[in-house]
Amino acid sequence: MTLEDALGLYSYWIVIFLMMTGFYIVISGKNLIKTIIGLNIFQTSVFLLYITMGKVQGGTAPILRDGGGHSDHHGEGHNHGGEHGEAIHQGSEHGSVVVDHAVQQASFTEDVIATVGEAAAHSGAEYQGVLYTNPLPSVLMLTAIVVGIATTALALALIVRIREEYGTIEEDEILAIDRKSDS
Amino acid sequence: MLNMNLIVIPILLLLAATAVTVARIRNLWAAVMFTGIYSFLGASWMLILDAPDVAFTEAAVGAGISTILMLATLSLTPKKRHRDGHLQSDDFEEKPLKHSPFWPLLVVTITGCALVYGTYDMPAFGDPNAPIQVYPDPSFVAKSQPDMHGLPNVVTAVLASYRGYDTLGETAVIFTAGIAVLLILRKNTPEDDRRANEQEAVS
Numbered sequence: 089m090t091l092e093d094a095l096g097l098y099s100y101w102i103v104i105f106l107m108m109t110g111f112y113i114v115i116s117g118k119n120l121i122k123t124i125i126g127l128n129i130f131q132t133s134v135f136l137l138y139i140t141m142g143k144v145q146g147g148t149a150p151i152l153r154d155g156g157g158h159s160d161h162h163g164e165g166h167n168h169g170g171e172h173g174e175a176i177h178q179g180s181e182h183g184s185v186v187v188d189h190a191v192q193q194a195s196f197t198e199d200v201i202a203t204v205g206e207a208a209a210h211s212g213a214e215y216q217g218v219l220y221t222n223p224l225p226s227v228l229m230l231t232a233i234v235v236g237i238a239t240t241a242l243a244l245a246l247i248v249r250i251r252e253e254y255g256t257i258e259e260d261e262i263l264a265i266d267r268k269s270d271s
Numbered sequence: 272m273l274n275m276n277l278i279v280i281p282i283l284l285l286l287a288a289t290a291v292t293v294a295r296i297r298n299l300w301a302a303v304m305f306t307g308i309y310s311f312l313g314a315s316w317m318l319i320l321d322a323p324d325v326a327f328t329e330a331a332v333g334a335g336i337s338t339i340l341m342l343a344t345l346s347l348t349p350k351k352r353h354r355d356g357h358l359q360s361d362d363f364e365e366k367p368l369k370h371s372p373f374w375p376l377l378v379v380t381i382t383g384c385a386l387v388y389g390t391y392d393m394p395a396f397g398d399p400n401a402p403i404q405v406y407p408d409p410s411f412v413a414k415s416q417p418d419m420h421g422l423p424n425v426v427t428a429v430l431a432s433y434r435g436y437d438t439l440g441e442t443a444v445i446f447t448a449g450i451a452v453l454l455i456l457r458k459n460t461p462e463d464d465r466r467a468n469e470q471e472a473v474s
Contacts, residue, residue, distance in 0.1 A: 096395025101387060102283050108383040109290040116375035119365040121299050121344060125306050129290055132313045132333060139322045144404060145397030149321040150425040152416055213409035213425075220412055221321035222404055223425040229325045230430060231441050237332050237340075238448035244344040245452040251348040258366050 099140040106133040118259040120247045124240060131236050135229045142225035144213075150223035152215060276319055286312045299363040303341045310334035324426045 110133060113126025213220045247257055254262050289309045296302050310333030317326040349362035394401035415428040422428055430438055 093395070096398070097390050097393065099396045100390040100393055102287065104383055104386045104390070105287055106290050107386070108379045109287075109294050111382065112372075112375055112379045113294050115378060116294075116368065116372050117365065118368075119299065121341065121348070122302065122365055125293060125299075125302055125341070128306055128333075128337060129293060129309060132310055132329070135325065135329065136313055136316060139317050139320045139325060140396060141401070141403050142322065143320045143397050144399050147321060147397075147399075149323050150412065151323075152412075152423045152425065213404075213412035215413040215416070219399075220425070222409070223412065223429055224407075225403070226322045226325050226426045227429045227434060229322070230328055230426070231437060233325070233328050233332050234441055235444050237336055238445050240337055241340055241452055242448050242455075244340055245455040248344055248347050249455050256350075257348050 100137070103133050103137045103140065106136070120250065120257045120259060121244075123259075124243050124247070127243075128236075128240060131232075135232060138225040138229050142222035144219055144221050147213075147219040147221040150213065150220045150226070152220075153218055279316065279319055282312055282316050282319070286316065297365045297367065298360060299345055299365055300342075300360060302365075303338060303345065306341070307334045307338040310337065322426075324424070 107130055110126045110128075110130030113129065114123050117123055117126065213222060250262065251257050254265055256262060256265075286309065289305055289312060293302050293305045293309065296305065310329055314326040314329040314334065317323075317329060345363055346358065349358050350364070351362065394403075398404070411429075411433070412425050415422070415425050415433075419428045419432065
């Protein structure tokens with residue numbers, strides 16, 4: 089294992105350390121709120137793991153620069169938003185412009201793919217000479233963050249309910265009360 | 272590798288320190304605040320890792336809403352209720368551990384070692400030839416431009432269009448969670464209790 093290898097893997101190790109800290113909070117504590125805090129820390133570490141995997145060296149955020157030559161027609165396209173498809177079918181003057189433009193754009197896109205060819209398939213998402221970081225982990229983690237807050241809210245509501253019923257949020261005291269009422 | 276952003280180093284050190292502090296601190300109020308700091312530091316790192324959308328969401332949801340929800344829960348679950356309604360910081364002390372934390376530490380260390388061993392097979396950080404960068408074919412980034420009529424943000428394009436059904440499902444999850452929270456926290460009025468008792472008596 090060389091220093092080079094270690095530098096390439098350090099981000100995973102940091103994330104694993106954070107994850108294990110969250111895991112420790114979950115399994116060592118008896119307090120219900122502390123457990124949820126631990127779960128949250130674990131969850132955030134998972135987000136970080138995914139985001140680090142998507143990063144490309146020398147890449148930039150997946151927001152395409154200057155609309156890629158599409159911007160000159162952008163305002164026009166926007167004005168006619170809904171009629172876009174209709175216009176193409178009618179073959180009106182404006183419609184043909186749009187079609188021309190679409191064809192142009194499509195062939196241009198294919199050009200980019202063809203010229204970059206093999207290189208593009210093996211060096212991440214490249215568009216007009218700019219290298220972009222992978223957007224897919226970002227998308228997945230956006231969904232995960234929002235679902236995470238939903239589950240956290242549900243867990244916290246359950247804790248409030250438990251506190252109303254048992255008068256405590258310490259797990260061992262709750263179990264003791266349960267055992268007493270059973271016997 | 273050496274041209275990496277040097278601001279990353281203090282952020283990662285602070286992340287680790289914050290996580291350990293959350294694990295050690297016994298006052299829940301302070302722990303919740305440290306969780307907010309942790310989320311915010313995580314969001315800063317995400318910004319450096321070229322994921323501004325996730326960074327915004329994490330700062331707003333992880334450091335914002337989540338902290339507010341936890342503080343609200345804490346204010347509803349003090350150790351004891353005071354007559355005057357004022358809460359003191361020792362109402363939010365976690366009970367000290369009765370036994371030594373040896374077993375949890377052992378489990379965590381073993382799991383951590385196994386995971387670190389697993390990273391030896393992982394592609395290096397930022398490697399453009401990593402499987403995640405090659406599959407699925409990243410040409411969808413270039414195609415999203417004409418597909419979305421010039422929308423520059425690829426994350427938005429994927430989230431709202433290519434994976435639109437997934438986002439719809441996500442909305443359903445939030446809706447379900449919201450309804451569940453309302454049902455769990457609904458207060459039974461004495462009237463409700465009386466009616467339930469009557470029904471029990473009838474059946």
